[in-house]
Amino acid sequence: MKPIQILLVEDNPADIMLTEEAFDEAHFPHCLHSARDGLEALRFLRREAPYQDVPRPDVILMDLNMPRMGGLEVLDVLKVDEDLRSIPVIVLTTSRAENDIWRSYDLHANAYIPKPVSVSEFVDVIRSLGNFWFTKAALPPDHKP
Numbered sequence: 835m836k837p838i839q840i841l842l843v844e845d846n847p848a849d850i851m852l853t854e855e856a857f858d859e860a861h862f863p864h865c866l867h868s869a870r871d872g873l874e875a876l877r878f879l880r881r882e883a884p885y886q887d888v889p890r891p892d893v894i895l896m897d898l899n900m901p902r903m904g905g906l907e908v909l910d911v912l913k914v915d916e917d918l919r920s921i922p923v924i925v926l927t928t929s930r931a932e933n934d935i936w937r938s939y940d941l942h943a944n945a946y947i948p949k950p951v952s953v954s955e956f957v958d959v960i961r962s963l964g965n966f967w968f969t970k971a972a973l974p975p976d977h978k979p
Contacts, residue, residue, distance in 0.1 A: 837863040838968045841891035843875040843908065844868060844926075845900040852953065853895070853926075856960035862968050867891065872903025876911060879918050891921055892973045895963075898927040898934055906934070909941035920974045924963065 840857070844850050850868050857864055867888065869875035875896070878885045894912075898905035905925060913919045922944040927934070930948045938946045947963070950956045967973070 837865045838893065838964075838973075839889045839891045840864055840866045841875065841878060841894045842866055842868045843872065843894060843896040843900070843905065845870050845897065849897070849949070852956060853960065856957040857964065859957055860961040860964045862964040864964070864968070865889070871900045872905065872908040872911075875908055876903075879912070879921075893967055894921055894923045895926045896923055898925060898929050898938070906937055906941060909938065909943055913942040922967065922971075922973065924967070926959075 842850060842853055844853065854866055857866055867878065869878050875894070877883075878888060879891070879894075881888060896905045896908060905927065909923060909925075912921070912923065919942070923942075924945045924947060925938045925943045926947050926949060928949050935946050947959060950959055
């Protein structure tokens with residue numbers, strides 16, 4: 835099985851490290867890339883400098899509250915971009931606000947997961963996420979037919 839390419843869009847270094855550790859503990863073949871805000875994520879996804887040689891992500895895990903360009907703004911751009919809208923986007927955020935949940939789904943997020951508080955619960959969420967998205971769900975190929 836080839837590694838799943840994951841783009842983590844997250845501005846908190848501790849959450850990036852925790853996500854990396856959780857995926858490592860879940861034992862899914864993966865390659866985790868990270869972007870610190872929405873603008874960097876869009877450069878990555880469009881393969882703009884310095885990201886010309888990066889692979890297309892199979893899945894995007896995205897926080898909502900980030901500097902420069904937040905997750906909702908990124909979703910708004912992604913889901914109207916013909917080349918990028920097929921990439922599943924999973925919102926993984928501390929926000930439990932109903933408005934954020936509604937807005938994320940209105941912008942075609944594929945899932946909305948509030949970040950758990952404890953490390954063990956977080957690892958469990960990542961394990962469940964990986965089990966579904968990487969072993970059960972069929973992900974779109976990195977090119978169109």
